[in-house]
Amino acid sequence: MADKEIDVIQNIYDENDKIALETKDNMGKRGVFVVNVMGAPGAGKTSSIISLIKGLADEKVYVIEGDIESDIDTVKLKELGIETIQINTNGACHLDAPTIKKSLTDLSLDKPGILFIENIGNLVCPAEFQIGEHIKMLICSAAEGSDKPYKYPLAFEKADIILLTKGDLKSFVDFDDEFFLKGIRALNKTVPVFEVNAKIGQGFEAAVAWISTRKNSAIK
């Protein structure tokens, strides 16, 4: 790649990170804890967010749904009475800080609480960009197989919390728990991994408690 191209790309990253830190700071001052939800297509991101919200019943919750196209998940969340806005990136493979900053003006943000931002379904690019989050939550489906930490390391390295969904499908894909965890620990010594079933909303209690604790230490 030519030097000019590298400079342009570095400028995009630097500007993005500056805006992300401003957003995180502004949201923190309002008492809003921001969770950047990442995962591959069909990992169960929206279903997991819904289950977490049910567990966080005392909190005001906001959601930003990032999709390349469509508003399928936003419709689902609004039907549940959750304040949700849709971002369509029209092709872009990840959310970025300027896009999130702009979209925040469409949320009421009238109370302290938690903002879940569901990133584009992509196990690669979203991990490279801060968007204003306090924590990154990675959602993995057991159906994707247990080798994902080895093949897509950055998302696992950067995750503050990991949810493993669709555990009922493990036997169908010869999912190897030990291999999966070994891959994660090689990248990230401390990230908690919670096994959940987002389809029936099971196993979210520990993840909800972890998020609440983390929120309370981040937002004074």
Added chain:
Amino acid sequence: MADKEIDVIQNIYDENDKIALETKDNMGKRGVFVVNVMGAPGAGKTSSIISLIKGLADEKVYVIEGDIESDIDTVKLKELGIETIQINTNGACHLDAPTIKKSLTDLSLDKPGILFIENIGNLVCPAEFQIGEHIKMLICSAAEGSDKPYKYPLAFEKADIILLTKGDLKSFVDFDDEFFLKGIRALNKTVPVFEVNAKIGQGFEAAVAWISTRKNSAIK
């Protein structure tokens, strides 16, 4: 985005497409049909390639494995006696034409046949870049859910052939065949969709026949 940034990005696309067409042309002259295999993480790309190769027993087959990191799939393919080389993109979210052009010098290409290039597991970015292929094959896992054509349209729009894997998991994720196909047809009126089970190698006969026919019409 500034004009300078747009120019730089457009130049990258133009240069990529030029090299991709050269590669396609060169490979065609050697009698090698090139298949760009795309799909989300854990869709079953490598398992599907292995099943297709078994069905294409009369063909010399070459594989280029694209991964961000690791060589798990290359090891698996080499153990089966398949001439395979590994590309690690070290972070990049898709393969591109210059990378493929360079890597081709590491393959023998001593006989006419078929080259499968397994792209990075990503339902977004690979669809934007030609790499020298005659056809794009999209691998979707039923476990990802039936709404993927609506959320990730470009990959479905550009696919020449679609394989739907992990059909045995449909009932676990409430997979809706009609909704899935309706989404595909809105984007792509003619692409054939073959349902396969890559884990046990079932259902690949029709896809193998389709690839052979397509190869024979592309390579004179």
